[in-house]
Amino acid sequence: MESITLEQAAEYLREHDKYLILMHKSPDGDAVGSGYALCMALRNMGKRADTLCGDIIPPMYGYFTDMVQNEGFEPECIVSVDLATTNLLSGKALEYKDRIDLCIDHHGSNTGFAKYGFVDGRISSCAEIIKYLFDTMKIEITKNIADALFTGICTDTGCFKYSSVSPQTHIAAADLMEKGADSGYICHAMFDNKSKSKILLEKMVLDTLEFYGGECIAFVVITKAMMDESGAMECETDGIASIPRQIEGVKIGVTMKEKENGEYRFSVRTSDEIDASVICSRFGGGGHKAAAGCSIHSTFRDAKEKMIAACIEILEDRK
Amino acid sequence: MESITLEQAAEYLREHDKYLILMHKSPDGDAVGSGYALCMALRNMGKRADTLCGDIIPPMYGYFTDMVQNEGFEPECIVSVDLATTNLLSGKALEYKDRIDLCIDHHGSNTGFAKYGFVDGRISSCAEIIKYLFDTMKIEITKNIADALFTGICTDTGCFKYSSVSPQTHIAAADLMEKGADSGYICHAMFDNKSKSKILLEKMVLDTLEFYGGECIAFVVITKAMMDESGAMECETDGIASIPRQIEGVKIGVTMKEKENGEYRFSVRTSDEIDASVICSRFGGGGHKAAAGCSIHSTFRDAKEKMIAACIEILEDRK
Numbered sequence: 001m002e003s004i005t006l007e008q009a010a011e012y013l014r015e016h017d018k019y020l021i022l023m024h025k026s027p028d029g030d031a032v033g034s035g036y037a038l039c040m041a042l043r044n045m046g047k048r049a050d051t052l053c054g055d056i057i058p059p060m061y062g063y064f065t066d067m068v069q070n071e072g073f074e075p076e077c078i079v080s081v082d083l084a085t086t087n088l089l090s091g092k093a094l095e096y097k098d099r100i101d102l103c104i105d106h107h108g109s110n111t112g113f114a115k116y117g118f119v120d121g122r123i124s125s126c127a128e129i130i131k132y133l134f135d136t137m138k139i140e141i142t143k144n145i146a147d148a149l150f151t152g153i154c155t156d157t158g159c160f161k162y163s164s165v166s167p168q169t170h171i172a173a174a175d176l177m178e179k180g181a182d183s184g185y186i187c188h189a190m191f192d193n194k195s196k197s198k199i200l201l202e203k204m205v206l207d208t209l210e211f212y213g214g215e216c217i218a219f220v221v222i223t224k225a226m227m228d229e230s231g232a233m234e235c236e237t238d239g240i241a242s243i244p245r246q247i248e249g250v251k252i253g254v255t256m257k258e259k260e261n262g263e264y265r266f267s268v269r270t271s272d273e274i275d276a277s278v279i280c281s282r283f284g285g286g287g288h289k290a291a292a293g294c295s296i297h298s299t300f301r302d303a304k305e306k307m308i309a310a311c312i313e314i315l316e317d318r319k
Numbered sequence: 320m321e322s323i324t325l326e327q328a329a330e331y332l333r334e335h336d337k338y339l340i341l342m343h344k345s346p347d348g349d350a351v352g353s354g355y356a357l358c359m360a361l362r363n364m365g366k367r368a369d370t371l372c373g374d375i376i377p378p379m380y381g382y383f384t385d386m387v388q389n390e391g392f393e394p395e396c397i398v399s400v401d402l403a404t405t406n407l408l409s410g411k412a413l414e415y416k417d418r419i420d421l422c423i424d425h426h427g428s429n430t431g432f433a434k435y436g437f438v439d440g441r442i443s444s445c446a447e448i449i450k451y452l453f454d455t456m457k458i459e460i461t462k463n464i465a466d467a468l469f470t471g472i473c474t475d476t477g478c479f480k481y482s483s484v485s486p487q488t489h490i491a492a493a494d495l496m497e498k499g500a501d502s503g504y505i506c507h508a509m510f511d512n513k514s515k516s517k518i519l520l521e522k523m524v525l526d527t528l529e530f531y532g533g534e535c536i537a538f539v540v541i542t543k544a545m546m547d548e549s550g551a552m553e554c555e556t557d558g559i560a561s562i563p564r565q566i567e568g569v570k571i572g573v574t575m576k577e578k579e580n581g582e583y584r585f586s587v588r589t590s591d592e593i594d595a596s597v598i599c600s601r602f603g604g605g606g607h608k609a610a611a612g613c614s615i616h617s618t619f620r621d622a623k624e625k626m627i628a629a630c631i632e633i634l635e636d637r638k
Contacts, residue, residue, distance in 0.1 A: 160479040160492075161510055163503025167493035173479075174486035174493075184482030191480055195567045199525065206522050248514045 001103065001112035006129075009118045010137040012102055013042065020075035022100065023053040024083050025090035028238065029155025029190060032061045034081035034104070034126040036068055037148035041139050048073055054091025058235040060189060063182075064148040077101045082126035082152075084286055085111045104129055106156075109277050109286045121288075124164040127152020131172045143180030150181035151190065158242065159191050162290065194236075201230035205240055205255075213252070213312045218244035219304075222257040241267035241291075252279070252311045256304060259295070264303040267293050268311075273318065279310050320422065320431035325448075328437045329456040331421055332361065339394035341419065342372040343402050344409035347557065348474025348509060351380045353400035353423070353445040355387055356467035360458050367392055373410025377554040379508060382501075383467040396420045401445035401471075403605055404430045423448055425475075428596050428605045440607075443483040446471020450491045462499030469500035470509065477561065478510050481609065513555075520549035524559055524574075532631045535570040537563035538623075542577045560586035560610075571598070571630045575623060578614070583622040586612050587630075592637065598629050 004012070013019075021039050023031040035051045042049035050070040057065055078100045083089070084107035086097035103114035106129055108121025123129050127149045134141055134149075141149070153173055157165050160173070177183050194202075201222070208221040222237055237257065245253025253269040266283070268276040269291050276292035277285075283306070285294020296303040323331070332338075340358050342350040354370045361368035369389040376384055397419045402408070403426035405416035422433035425448055427440025442448050446468045453460055453468075460468070472492060476484050479492070496502050513521075520541070527540040541556055556576065564572025572588040585602070587595040588610050595611035596604075602625070604613020615622040 154479075158478075158506075158511075160473075160502075161506040163507075165502060165506075167496040170489040170493035170496070174489035177486040177489070183479075183484060187477075187480040187484075188482075192477075192561070192565045193567055194565045199528070199566060203522060203525050206518065209518070242511070246511045246513045247518060248512055 001114050001117040004116045004118055006118060006133050006136045009102065009104065009116070009133060012116060013047075013137070014045075016077045016101075017047050018073055018076035019047060019049040020078050020096065021049065021051045022078060022080040022083060022089060022093050022096060023051065024088035025053070025055045025093075026234070027053050027055060027057060028082075029061065030125045030127050030152040031082040032057055032065065033148040033150075033152025033155070034130050036061075036065055037127065037130055037134075037145045037152070038079065038081060038104075039068055040142070040145050040148070041134060041137075044140065044142065050075065052093050052096070054089060054093040058233075060235065061151065063185070063189070064144050064151065067144055079104065080114060081105070081130070082107075084109050086113045087284075104133070107286070107288060109281070109288070109292075111286075122164075122166075124162070124166065124169045125153045125156035127156070128169055128172055131176065141176065141179045146176040146179040146181035147186065150176045150183060151186050154183075154187055155190050159187055164288075164290075191239075195232070197231040197233070198236040198239075201226060201232040201236065202240060202243070204230060205243065209244065211250075212308050213315050215249060216251040216315055217254065217308065217311045218247050218250040218252070219254045219256065219308065220244050221304075222255065224258045242269055245269035245271070251315065252276075254307060254311065256307065258300070262297050262299070264296050264298070264300065265293065266296065266303075266307055267291075274314060279307075279314055282310055283307075320433050320436040323435045323437055325437060325452050325455045328421065328423065328435070328452060331435060332366075332456070333364075335396045335420075336366050337392055337395035338366060338368040339397050339415065340368065340370045341397060341399040341402060341408060341412050341415060342370065343407035344372070344374045344412075345553070346372050346374060346376060347401075348380065349444045349446055349471040350401040351376055351384065352467040352469075352471025352474070353449050355380075355384055356446065356449055356453075356464045356471070357398065357400060357423075358387055359461070359464050359467070360453060360456075363459065363461065369394070371412050371415075373408060373412040377552075379554065380470065382504070382508070383463050383470065386463055398423065399433060400424070400449070401426075403428050405432045406603075423452070426605070426607065428600075428607070441483075441485075443481070443485065443488045444472045444475035446475070447488055447491055450495065460495065460498045465495040465498040465500035466505065469495045469502060470505050473502070473506055474509050478506055483607075483609075510558075514551070516550040516552075517555040517558075520545060520551040520555065521559060521562070523549060524562065528563065530569075531627050532571070532634050534568055535634055536573065536627065536630050537566050537569040537571070538573045538575065538627065539563050540575045540577075540623075561588055564588035564590070570634065571595075573626060573630065575626065577619070580616075581618070582614050582616050583619065584612065584614050585622075585626055586610075587626075593633060598626075598633055601629055602626075 103117035280292035280294035283294035422436035599611035599613035602613040
């Protein structure tokens with residue numbers, strides 16, 4: 001992948017047309033916010049642009065996704081946003097995994113799968129990068145674009161909580177609010193609005209809390225049975241991954257989620273010194289230093305033991 | 320109380336000396352951050368300044384409070400920060416309730432108890448006002464002052480989540496980070512660091528969840544027995560008040576806390592349309608539109624019924 005500057009990315013987007021914007025599976029606020037903001041901006045430039053995600057876009061983002069309907073033309077340029085590796089593509093999006101022209105991402109672990117790429121792991125979110133891209137391009141940020149970008153920034157920073165937030169992140173947020181982003185509504189909808197089923201699921205998950213590695217590792221489990229009993233939706237499990245890491249003294253928080261056919265999905269959250277992406281890369285996953293994920297196909301017990309062993313080992317390495 | 324401008328407040332602080340800065344009981348991040356920031360700034364101006372709170376300052380704020388020791392002189396000017404009413408003073412601070420010279424506050428419900436006052440209910444936090452005051456005074460914001468003010472702003476906004484956050488709030492946060500505020504540490508310490516006892520208490524509290532008023536009212540209880548069994552500290556119950564309100568469809572979230580000698584303390588959180596301070600003022604309390612508190616001295620059952628009745632009534636009034 002040829003690394004390019006924001007100016008070069010801007011130039012590329014000005015010069016081409018018929019864009020298809022790819023988002024990763026289980027799309028989060030940063031993927032959806034970045035993808036839809038870019039799509040809206042390109043259309044406002046008079047370009048043709050569609051978005052593609054292999055999974056369903058959660059309805060909670062409807063306040064900025066509902067206005068964007070796909071046109072369904074034959075794309076000429078494939079762009080990926082917030083995508084660290086093509087392993088995170090799903091469904092129809094997989095058809096394009098080997099022909100991605102432009103990658104815009106904030107994952108330091110980005111595997112460089114595209115022809116051209118702007119990747120900066122120091123920036124809080126892909127949406128923050130897209131904001132700077134639009135500033136570079138002097139693109140008018142409409143209210144819908146501002147809502148989309150604000151959503152990406154606030155969801156990927158735990159509402160401006162993580163150490164990835166820089167002064168520029170706050171200045172970008174302020175500018176998006178000036179341009180119409182409804183921060184009060186967005187932050188409430190993203191962070192302060194739990195369904196009863198999610199509250200119930202959180203209670204069940206807390207009942208599975210276990211500690212390992214001298215209480216430095218907090219481990220919780222989400223089984224299919226819990227999902228059924230609580231009635232929680234898939235997208236409602238996102239926030240749960242941050243719970244074990246929040247416990248005082250815990251350096252590694254692990255959430256183990258039962259998926260189909262013997263797949264167990266792990267979400268790993270770590271404190272500054274420990275690199276979650278190193279732990280997850282052992283099992284073919286990846287992510288950021290403080291937040292990463294991977295899957296293990298095995299029995300419940302074996303998958304759990306493998307992950308705990310990997311966590312204990314990385315803790316030992318630091319001694 | 321004579322309402323004054325920030326410039327006049329700045330002038331007052333320049334012209335006088337020997338300040339005693341009062342903070343409300345059960346001091347939160349905004350009270351402590353505002354009080355200590357003002358104390359440090361006045362001392363840096365060559366003034367004498369002490370702080371006074373009737374309750375213990377929670378050790379979690381030690382990263383900026385530990386550097387400030389009281390000198391214990393005879394004060395000439397009494398200043399209150401983040402204080403809506405002198406009913407919220409406790410212990411030794413009560414001695415000064417009738418001689419407060421300058422009040423700096425962001426509670427629209429401020430009762431105007433001081434000689435001079437700058438009160439703006441539209442600003443997210445008292446710390447944000449103090450930041451603008453320092454800008455007006457061209458006071459150098461040191462790292463400790465920046466940590467204190469950032470703490471006040473982020474704790475009173477739920478980490479930039481509430482609708483009280485304006486673009487200027489984000490710009491102020493960015494400037495405080497530029498001046499050394501360790502936002503990553505502060506946000507983690509304030510919002511992502513739960514003791515095991517707090518996690519246990521939250522589980523117990525969720526078990527008490529009840530709904531009233533056609534599920535528009537979510538009601539939880541914290542008993543003394545729960546505090547004992549979980550081993551949670553008083554200051555660890557702060558965040559719990561926001562839990563019931565977070566449930567989808569809930570317009571009023573009420574947390575009822577058992578105190579000593581038949582006192583029950585209520586924390587009320589509401590959605591935009593409903594004024595929590597109106598509900599709480601019926602019982603001699605107050606606060607903001609979206610977050611208020613009050614106490615009822617009675618039996619558990621009677622206090623609970625009175626509060627629920629008041630909540631149902633305000634819901635009915637809107638129909």
